[in-house]
Amino acid sequence: MNTTIYYFSGAGNSLMVAKDLSEQLKDSKIVQISKKNMSVINxxxxxxxxxxxxxxxxxxxxxxxxxxxxLKMSKDTYVFDIATCGGMVGSSHNQIEKILNKKGIKLAASFTVFMPGCDQLLFETASEEEQNKLFKDEKEQIYTIASAIKDNQHIKNKANPIMSSVYNLLYAATFKPKAMGKNFWTDEKCIGCGICSKVCPANNIVIQAGKPKWAQQCESCLACMQWCPQKSIQYKKSTVKRGRYHHPDIEVNELIQND
Ligand SMILES: Cc1cc2nc3c(=O)[nH]c(=O)nc-3n(C[C@H](O)[C@H](O)[C@H](O)COP(=O)(O)O)c2cc1C
Known part of the structure; x- marks a missing residue:
């Protein structure tokens, strides 16, 4: 039974989950979802x-x-999703199920894994103690998730229809990633190393005259901000006093897409 795990990740949490799961499932591979491989269609x-x-x-x-x-998939494929989040999964599983159902495919199982939040636009970074607790829980949970997948279990973790509609409204009203590019800036610590541009899964950052410039295709993953070695990338004024976060066991090179 071979498994392909497609992952999208900014700060490395989802990549860590994908890697840990792949290790447990054995006959499996992980594939990054990024601008450069959107052509994986079959x-x-x-x-x-x-x-x-x-x-x-x-x-x-x-x-x-x-x-x-x-993505073209067979109707009899066992399909699962894993949402990593800081505490509120919202209607993520419902949204995935809806996309799959439109293609005539069933979502067999959905799982939520709590990881350190990385939304410094709104919140402070979790303490090291909180992070370590979440990392420990994640390892244990992946073990359980892997055995559920191996056993072809059907597991629903959807929000109920009323809450799902509320979350969908909030999502539609507040999630405007394409408009985010114009709000990033770099402070005096920027050395123009270009790492922000390389880790951007949307290919949305170019280095011009030694400084990053954001276009209109931001995905809001904040990889640029989290992986900047100088911690010089800011979003409006909200991030100036906040810490940065990326998963400590993921190397920056793992998120850089190959041409
Ligand atoms: C713009 C933004 C919005 C977020 N919104 C939510 C949210 O609604 N609920 C939640 O629990 N976590 C939220 N998070 C936290 C991330 O889902 C969480 O940290 C996730 O594990 C990050 O995965 P990654 O490291 O693979 O990018 C948000 C993070 C960002 C950057």
Whole structure:
């Protein structure tokens, strides 16, 4: 039984989950969802397919939605999703199920894994103690998730229809990633190293005259901000006094897409 796990990740949490799960499932591979591989459109070979992604504003990243919409899968494939989030999964599983149902495919199982939040636009970074507790819980949970997937279990973790509608409204009203690019700026610590541009899964950052410039295709993952070695990337004024976060066991190179 071979499994393909497609993941989208900014700060590395979802990549960590994808890697840990792949290790447990054995005959499996992980594939990044990014601008450079949106052309993966046919996966009728995998017996099982999983999508691992962060929750943004109670819903799913736009690129994950587009990727799944484009992906050709067999109707009898066992499909699961894993949402990583800081505490509120919202209607993420409902949104994934809706996309799949439109393609005539069933969502067999959905799981939520709590990880350190990385939304410094609104919140402070979790303390090291909180992070370590979440990392420990994640390892244990992946073990349980892997055995559920191996056993072809059907597990529903959806929000009820009323709450799902509320979350969908909040998502539609607050999640405007494409408009975010114009609000990023760099302070005097920027050395123009270009790492922000390399880790951006949306290919939305170019280095011009030694400084990053954001276009209009932001996905809101904040990878640029989290992985900046100088911690020089800011969003409006909200991030100036806040810490940064990326998963400590993920290397920056793992998020850089190859041409
Ligand atoms: C713009 C933004 C919005 C977010 N919205 C939510 C949310 O609605 N609910 C939640 O629990 N976590 C939210 N988070 C936290 C992420 O879902 C969480 O940290 C996730 O594990 C990050 O995954 P990654 O490291 O793979 O990018 C948000 C993070 C960002 C950057």
């Amino acid at each position: 996966d009728t070979q995998s017996d099982k397919i999983g999508f691992v992604f962060p929750v943004y504003n109670f819903g799913i990243p736009v690129m994950v939605k587009n990727f799944i919409e484009n």
